[in-house]
Amino acid sequence: MVMFWVLVLANSMLLYLLLDGFDLGVGMLFGLTRSEASRSIMLRTIAPFWDGNETWLIVAAVVLWSAFPVAYATLLSALYVPVVVMLAGLVLRGVSFEFRNEAQRRWIWDICFACGSLAASFMQGVMVGALVEGLQFTDGQYSGGAFGWMTSFAVLCGVGLCFGYALLGACWLVRKSDGKIRADARRAIPVFATAVLVFLAVVFLHALTKHLPIMHRWIDRPYLLVFQAIGCVAALVLARSILRHDDRLPFRMVTLIFVSAFGTLALSFWPYMIPFAITIDSAAAPHSSLAFMFWGAGIFVYPLMLLYAVVGYRVFRGKMGLAADHHQDSGNAHLGKIGSPRPAEWGV
Numbered sequence: 203m204v205m206f207w208v209l210v211l212a213n214s215m216l217l218y219l220l221l222d223g224f225d226l227g228v229g230m231l232f233g234l235t236r237s238e239a240s241r242s243i244m245l246r247t248i249a250p251f252w253d254g255n256e257t258w259l260i261v262a263a264v265v266l267w268s269a270f271p272v273a274y275a276t277l278l279s280a281l282y283v284p285v286v287v288m289l290a291g292l293v294l295r296g297v298s299f300e301f302r303n304e305a306q307r308r309w310i311w312d313i314c315f316a317c318g319s320l321a322a323s324f325m326q327g328v329m330v331g332a333l334v335e336g337l338q339f340t341d342g343q344y345s346g347g348a349f350g351w352m353t354s355f356a357v358l359c360g361v362g363l364c365f366g367y368a369l370l371g372a373c374w375l376v377r378k379s380d381g382k383i384r385a386d387a388r389r390a391i392p393v394f395a396t397a398v399l400v401f402l403a404v405v406f407l408h409a410l411t412k413h414l415p416i417m418h419r420w421i422d423r424p425y426l427l428v429f430q431a432i433g434c435v436a437a438l439v440l441a442r443s444i445l446r447h448d449d450r451l452p453f454r455m456v457t458l459i460f461v462s463a464f465g466t467l468a469l470s471f472w473p474y475m476i477p478f479a480i481t482i483d484s485a486a487a488p489h490s491s492l493a494f495m496f497w498g499a500g501i502f503v504y505p506l507m508l509l510y511a512v513v514g515y516r517v518f519r520g521k522m523g524l525a526a527d528h529h530q531d532s533g534n535a536h537l538g539k540i541g542s543p544r545p546a547e548w549g550v
Contacts, residue, residue, distance in 0.1 A: 203492035207269040208482060210504060211262060216464050217511070218258035220457055225252045226323045227371020229295060230364065231390070233316025240383055241312065245299070247378040250518045252299065254511065256292060261507065269492055273475040273485035280337050280344045281351055284325040291321030323367045324360040331359025334416055334467070339479040355408055362401035369394035370460070373453035378522045384449070391444055391452060395437070415478050419470040426466050433462035
């Protein structure tokens with residue numbers, strides 16, 4: 203039961219990282235675009251997906267709360283401030299997405315949308331960096347204070363994840379759009395890819411000079427090099443796909459890079475839920491609770507959510523047309539109010 207819920211938690215976190223990652227990236231790129239027409243097109247590329255993508259964050263939080271309550275309580279105590287800022291950013295994004303169509307001063311909500319995307323992305327990276335560097339514990343209890351997570355390494359990871367999400371968002375725009383948006387996004391990919399590469403090099407040097415505990419894991423577990431090799435191959439294929447003006451491969455390769463990075467971190471942390479203080483077994487709920495959840499959420503709700511996500515992305519596959527914009531249709535601010543998308547719109 204413990205292993206089952208560890209896999210569910212890891213899968214939910216990875217899905218959130220990839221799916222909400224690209225629309226957070228589009229949100230940050232949205233703030234760099236001055237053209238109203240371009241902004242509307244960028245929003246249309248994520249309109250059918252963004253709220254469903256954020257569902258995986260809720261799933262991960264619920265699984266952590268119910269299956270690993272000790273880890274949940276400890277993480278919320280240690281990372282309360284960045285979690286609140288991240289949630290505020292996500293709320294601001296959702297409000298801006300719906301309100302900008304009805305507002306007379308649309309620029310206000312455009313700024314809110316971009317700032318919410320940036321705040322959520324940065325805080326997620328900060329929390330990952332704080333966990334990698336290690337939180338301060340005394341006798342098994344968090345003792346770092348309200349801002350114990352705020353270190354130079356954590357801030358660096360926050361900036362790096364913003365670059366990574368922006369790269370993922372640019373690849374998504376190349377995959378889903380045409381014309382000027384696709385051309386601009388294609389030109390942005392090498393810039394953000396270089397920024398991510400520089401970030402990884404700086405992080406590695408920082409970990410090496412600070413003698414972070416995670417470095418010993420990489421030395422003791424040489425099989426982790428497999429993930430790094432996969433990431434390197436994906437980076438090479440990404441560069442080649444950009445030179446060949448391929449629209450599909452960039453997003454797939456950046457996704458593979460994210461998966462390899464996630465796999466490296468997850469196996470570096472093992473068997474700790476909070477490195478290097480609380481193990482998975484000590485954080486887990488009683489077996490009876492885990493088994494009770496398994497028969498409901500484990501074998502029914504969770505697979506149904508996965509199926510829903512697969513079907514949703516299948517329905518809205520292909521290039522997005524420019525003929526209609528449900529967020530520009532007065533009085534129809536939500537997709538559900540205007541029915542199913544037309545084939546010409548979404549390339550179905």
